[in-house]
Amino acid sequence: MTEGGLVRLTIDTETDTYEQAIAAIQAAYGLRPVPPADWPEARAVEPRPDPQDLSSDDIRDGWSDRTLFQMIASLMPGARAVLRRITEVGGTASYEDVQHYFASHPTAPIPLARIGGTLTSVKAVQRCIGPDGAGPLLQRDERARRYCIDDTLVAGLTRAFAMADARPDLLRGGPAGPAT
Structure with a gap:
């Protein structure tokens, strides 16, 4: 049992x-x-990774690997996919690059005009899950038309997304593979 x-x-x-x-x-x-x-003889069962295995040490502004995982686990699947993509490209991406990437995405397409709406859950989830007083995790520079994530948080998000890949059962929207 x-x-x-x-x-x-x-x-x-x-x-x-x-x-x-x-x-x-x-x-x-x-x-x-x-x-x-x-x-x-029965095969040994590999222990499953757990979010509690992630560090709770402050990375920046109260964010830790654990709170970053809780953040991405709580996001709507589309917002999670966009945040993952921005993380994968190093934390900075133009609006157009993100829009075009998802407009023709084979498994998780998002129409060009819907990216901004897709990302509204990032702010909402951060208000509930994120540390008090922290600046926005995903910053938008309207003049340069770029999304930006602080470099130190990109590394933490990378670790959090690795946990999400190992435990998709913990993500909002049910088990889903990584958006590629």
């Missing part, structure tokens, strides 16, 4: 026999059957 009474069971249908599968289910529910003599 795992935490919360849930049972996680993996049966390899190519190598496990029917009897082994039934015995595994019975064992998972505590019925203690006698396992077949030819039952192979």
Whole structure:
């Protein structure tokens, strides 16, 4: 049994026999059957990474790797994809580059005129999740028509997105792979 009474069971249908599968289910529910003599040893389960594994040390203005993960986990999927893209290109991207990247994106297209609206959840989530008194995580320079993220926060966001890739089940909008 795992935490919360849930049972996680993996049966390899190519190598496990029917009897082994039934015995595994019975064992998972505590019925203690006698396992077949030819039952192979169970593989070790890799521990899943957890957001608590991320650092809570202040990176800048109260942001930590953990709060950055909480921020991206709470974003709408479109806003998360845009923030990831800006992070991937080093923290600075022109409005046009971001618009054109997502206009023709194969799995997460965002129409040209909708990028700004897609990003409204960034401010809203930061107000709820972000540290008090911190400047905007994603800054917009209207004159230069550029999105900017502070360099020190780009590194933290990179670590937070790596955790998001490992644990998509923790993200708002359900499991989804990285936007590429």
